[in-house]
Amino acid sequence: MTLSEDVLAARISVDLSMQVPPLAQIRQWLATVLADLAEDLLQDLMLVCTELVANAYDHACAPRRLRVLRSSDHQALRIEVDDGSPDSLPVTGKSRLGAFRGRGLIMVDTLSRRRWGTYSGTECKTVWAELPLS
Template sequence: MLDREESGPRPLALDLTEEVPPLVQVRRWMGSALTDLTEDELGDCLLVVTELVANAYDHGEAPRRLRVYRSAHPSTVRVEVDDAAPGEVVVGRSRLSTDRGRGMLLVQNCGSRWGVERHEDGKTVWAEIDCKSPGDLG
């Protein structure tokens, strides 16, 4: 169980290299940690992690780091991606091309909450996905 509480286990964390990691590997890594989710919940989590990591490479700067937390009651998965760029997170618009810019809209629609935490070394973009507790499946 991944837990954000100070006294609980540490989050599942992945340092993201300078080179863009194959997103399939990031998705496989995350999926292996969230095996008790429903297919729809896992799909939402994988879409969120894909978009946040892709944005960190498209718009952020190294170093980058991915963390996943899991709370039991209520059951929530929190995905956090750090990068060293101070830039703003913009929903629905991309500086890279006019046919891009929907990633944060997807995050907003798949997650229950999302936000940005600024810190001295850059920012953390995070999203939370509400899930059924394992005991609620049935």
């Protein structure tokens, strides 16, 4: 996992080249870098980030990257996760991994107040969500 951060511009980027998703490391890193956030918002951010990263590992192929961006007006945080599977689009409430799975995007949908989606290119896709700061 390679970290790159520009806290002044509020752009945080994580190269997810590891074989296993580094979810605990991502949570620890976010807590350090974004320590100025209210605790409940930080917990929501960690949950959304780990859900989107876990989905990229479970349902898509490499390369993968996580970005967290603070809007210029400081009213929202945007989480973006890229992966190398542009044709594998997320489906809320369903998982090919079994009936006991598929609830992660429901949580993302709720925490982001339905402000999430995907962008697909020819070689990759980005799944994004925005968390309001107020």
